[in-house]
Amino acid sequence: DLSHRGIRKDICEKYGVRQSVNTMTGEPDKHFFFPSGLSGGWKRKNRYDKTDQQIYGKYRGLVGQKLAGKGKMLVITEGEEDMLSVAQMFTDYGKPNWKVVSLPNGVNYDSKKDVAVLDKEVLEQYDELCGFETIVLCFDMDKPGQATVEAFADVFAGEVKIRVISLPLKDANEMLKEGRQKEFIKAFYDAKEYRPEKMEQGGDVAFEEVHKPIPKGVYVKTFPKLMGMMRGLRPEEMTMVLAPSGVGKSTFYRELV
Numbered sequence: 019d020l021s022h023r024g025i026r027k028d029i030c031e032k033y034g035v036r037q038s039v040n041t042m043t044g045e046p047d048k049h050f051f052f053p054s055g056l057s058g059g060w061k062r063k064n065r066y067d068k069t070d071q072q073i074y075g076k077y078r079g080l081v082g083q084k085l086a087g088k089g090k091m092l093v094i095t096e097g098e099e100d101m102l103s104v105a106q107m108f109t110d111y112g113k114p115n116w117k118v119v120s121l122p123n124g125v126n127y128d129s130k131k132d133v134a135v136l137d138k139e140v141l142e143q144y145d146e147l148c149g150f151e152t153i154v155l156c157f158d159m160d161k162p163g164q165a166t167v168e169a170f171a172d173v174f175a176g177e178v179k180i181r182v183i184s185l186p187l188k189d190a191n192e193m194l195k196e197g198r199q200k201e202f203i204k205a206f207y208d209a210k211e212y213r214p215e216k217m218e219q220g221g222d223v224a225f226e227e228v229h230k231p232i233p234k235g236v237y238v239k240t241f242p243k244l245m246g247m248m249r250g251l252r253p254e255e256m257t258m259v260l261a262p263s264g265v266g267k268s269t270f271y272r273e274l275v
Contacts, residue, residue, distance in 0.1 A: 020050065022065065023099050024195040029106045033082055035098075036060075052098045055079030055122065063098070079143060081120040092150045093118045093206075095190060096125060096157045096166065103194040104156060107202050127162035134165035136173060148177040154209055156183045156190055163189075171212040180212040240273045 019027035020035070030037075038047040048065040056079030064070035080086075081098050093116065095101045101120035108116045127134045140147075147153060155170060157163035171180045183205050187193050193202040235250025251257060251274070261267050 020099065020102065023103070023191055025099065025102045025106060025191075029102050029109065032105070033085065033102060035102070052081055055081050055083030055119065061098070061122075077122060078139060079122065080140065081122055083119050083143070083146070086117040086119050088146075088149055089117050090151045091117065091154065092147070092152070093154045093156055094170075095120045096163055097121070097189075097191075100156065100158075100190040103189075103191040104202075107190070107194060107199045110199060111203050121166075125157070125162045125166040127165055129161075132161065132165060134162060134169040136166075136169050140170075141173070144173075147174060150178055152179045152181060154181045154183060154206065155212075156185075156206075158189045159185050160188060167212070175212055181209040182212050183209045238274055 019025065019030055019037075034053040036051040036053075038049040038051070039045065040047045050063050050065060051060045051074075052063065053060055054075070054077045057076040059073060059075035059077035061077060061081075062072045062074065080094065082101055086092060093104055095104055095118065098120050101118050105114075105116075105118045108114065108118065121137065122139045123137050125134055126137060153174065155167050157166050167182055171182075174180060185193060185205055186201065187196060187198070190202065193199070232249050233252060235248070235252035235255075237245045237250045245251075248257075259267050259270060
């Protein structure tokens with residue numbers, strides 16, 4: 019088991035986690051093996067040294083993805099131990115079937131730019147993840163974790179509802195080890211829906227605001243039919259011109275100028 023992290027044997031068995039054994043003594047050893055989410059590969063992690071990790075075989079998908087299957091709600095954690103911690107707290111809360119998975123390779127964070135990039139293994143599961151109604155992100159409360167929240171939401175927020183858990187401690191495993199399971203469950207229910215900066219929900223916009231008459235803009239005489247359809251070009255709006263290469267976008271721009 020992962021008792022040094024507060025995680026029980028039954029939860030480890032549910033997710034197929036293995037532990038190496040010392041061949042001389044027969045006692046559990048320092049290495050844990052986490053199975054790949056969609057293939058037969060494994061990730062080996064050292065109990066004492068977080069930097070000592072190694073991948074064996076094909077390692078695809080999110081950890082626990084095959085076990086999670088499909089459904090309405092999915093919780094995604096930053097690491098495997100956090101995934102097991104959340105699963106254990108859900109089980110103790112009476113919700114053993116709530117679905118929890120983990121990012122396969124943690125976060126990819128650039129400290130100089132303070133930005134994170136999603137792992138390609140996550141991006142490859144785009145269609146599968148968008149099959150859920152709600153994705154709840156439970157990433158670490160440090161800078162890398164919160165930057166990854168932004169990176170994940172920027173990709174998926176347009177297709178699925180994203181909620182973000184805010185914790186008083188660094189991560190879910192810390193909450194479990196400190197015996198603060200009830201606080202975690204409350205934080206889960208209080209998770210706020212992610213809203214990209216400057217984006218408003220339709221329900222928050224007044225009906226009168228939507229139905230204001232479009233003001234007349236600047237008409238370019240070269241394109242009378244187009245200007246009639248657009249009611250001209252307005253300085254408070256951004257107009258995008260999209261067309262394949264060589265069609266005449268630059269010529270069109272010059273005519274507008």
